[in-house]
Amino acid sequence: MLNRIMTIVALAVFLGFLGILVWHIPRFDLGAVLAVTVALVLWDVFTTSFDA
Structure with a gap:
């Protein structure tokens, strides 16, 4: 669960940049x-990251 949250946060920061x-x-x-x-x-x- 934490891995997915960190992935989403990192992706949001990257896209923001x-x-x-x-x-x-x-x-x-x-x-x-x-x-x-x-x-x-x-x-x-x-x-x-979202592999089941």
């Missing part, structure tokens, strides 16, 4: 790289 980065540097190429990065992170989180 990337959101601030995109907000202050609104460029398409940066947004594309960050979108791929977020997709890979979400795939990793859901395949490792």
Whole structure:
């Protein structure tokens, strides 16, 4: 249970940081790289942390 909570908190902090980065540097190429990065992170989180 604690592992899932820590995973969600870490994911929220990571997404918050990337959101601030995109907000202050609104460029398409940066947004594309960050979108791929977020997709890979979400795939990793859901395949490792939320495995039954």
